[in-house]
Amino acid sequence: MSFRGVFPYVVSPIGPDGTVLAGVLGDLVEHLIGAGVHGLTPLGSTGEFAYLSDAQKRAVADAVIAAARGRVPVIAGVASTSIAGAVAQTEAMVEAGADGILAVLEAYFPLSDAGVEAYFAAIAGAARGRPVVLYTNPNFQRSDLSLGVIERLSRIDNIAYIKDASSNTGRLLSILERTEGRLQVFAASAHIPACVMLIGGAGWMAGPACIVPRRSVALYEAAARGDWARAMELQRPLWRVNEIFARYSLAACIKTGLALQGFAVGDPVPPQLPLPEAAREEIRAVLQGLGALGRAG
Numbered sequence: 001m002s003f004r005g006v007f008p009y010v011v012s013p014i015g016p017d018g019t020v021l022a023g024v025l026g027d028l029v030e031h032l033i034g035a036g037v038h039g040l041t042p043l044g045s046t047g048e049f050a051y052l053s054d055a056q057k058r059a060v061a062d063a064v065i066a067a068a069r070g071r072v073p074v075i076a077g078v079a080s081t082s083i084a085g086a087v088a089q090t091e092a093m094v095e096a097g098a099d100g101i102l103a104v105l106e107a108y109f110p111l112s113d114a115g116v117e118a119y120f121a122a123i124a125g126a127a128r129g130r131p132v133v134l135y136t137n138p139n140f141q142r143s144d145l146s147l148g149v150i151e152r153l154s155r156i157d158n159i160a161y162i163k164d165a166s167s168n169t170g171r172l173l174s175i176l177e178r179t180e181g182r183l184q185v186f187a188a189s190a191h192i193p194a195c196v197m198l199i200g201g202a203g204w205m206a207g208p209a210c211i212v213p214r215r216s217v218a219l220y221e222a223a224a225r226g227d228w229a230r231a232m233e234l235q236r237p238l239w240r241v242n243e244i245f246a247r248y249s250l251a252a253c254i255k256t257g258l259a260l261q262g263f264a265v266g267d268p269v270p271p272q273l274p275l276p277e278a279a280r281e282e283i284r285a286v287l288q289g290l291g292a293l294g295r296a297g
Contacts (some may be wrong), residue, residue: 001073001131003097003161004202004224005038006216006239007016007186008209009046012060013265017164020059022066024264028210029067031263031295035213038203038220040064041102043077045137046207048251050079050106051269061096075133075205083122090126099133101227102163102205107143117149124156125215131156133186133205138167150175163205165190173199189242189250194235197223208241209248211257212292240286248279256283261295 010028013021029040042064043049043057052060061076068074076098080086080228090101103123105116124132134153138144144166145153153159164172165188172185176199187196187204196204197220209216215238222230245253252268252275259265267274275283287293 003039003073003075003100003131003133003184005200006203006209006213006220007039007041007075007205008032008037008213008216009044009205009207009254010040010042010064010209011086011210011251011258012042012047012052012056012263012269014033014052014056015266018056020056021264021266022059022063025060025063026067028258028263028265029064032210032213033068033071036217036256037072037209037213038217039073039075040068041075041077041097041205043079044102044135044205044207046210046251046254047077048269048272049077049104051272054092057089058092060098061098065097072206073099075100075102075131077102077104077135079106080124081106082107083119086119086123087126094126094128094130098130101127102133102137105143106144109141112259113146113149116143116145117152120145120153120159121156124153124159127158131160133161133163134159134183135163135165137188138279139165139167147171147174147178150183150245151178154159154179160184161186161202163188167191168197169195169249172196176200177239189245191236192239193219194223194231197231198228205209207254208238208245209253211261211287212238212241212290215290237290240289244282248275256280256297257287260287260293261286
């Protein structure tokens, strides 16, 4: 199975009692698939994985997989501070029916390259042949993947992708060059997607695609056919979404945007706080300017 295109990082709607709101999540999945997204990624950064229990994570994955009904691939996030925890989560996501695994390292203490490599290799082994997407976000992780580790991991058969949130587009080109076609690169919201596509990217996995899916898909399609003038025509106004999310908590921003579009996704998981009214109005103005209020996206 090959992954290309727009994979929104799906939010995790959680009720006040900690229950995963499967109905809301199903409604969102239906909307995103209807908008033409190429896949779905629950339990990424926007999915607030760091704030969820293993049971909640499984419930989120189950809801997304059930709602997708095989129409698009679902790449489920796995994140832990330990190899044992990551392997257990990977096995649970495989059992749930995930088509791929987004592998995230949560590190409390800094780790050596050998430790980082062992962590991701263990996830690949537990994935039972399913494609693994490495996830690197040095702004939030105490232990990042070095270029050497990425190159060595790319030689494991089912580690076929990397989603890099470093905001350093040059690093993406370095990864593509060093892995010699073994790894495909997905952009994050920190990158300009059209630029990533220009250097050979496979698409992007990012939270903003939850609230502007149709525009994101149109941008990807323009870039995929080499229509760079059209791609940049779409990219310029879309970058306003990334700009505003850079100023506030990402999950809170996406949930606010979805709420403005009519999805009852609730507040971010405590101790995160809802956005203040001024921020909500900023997001409303950006979405209105893009014609993305309601469920137009």
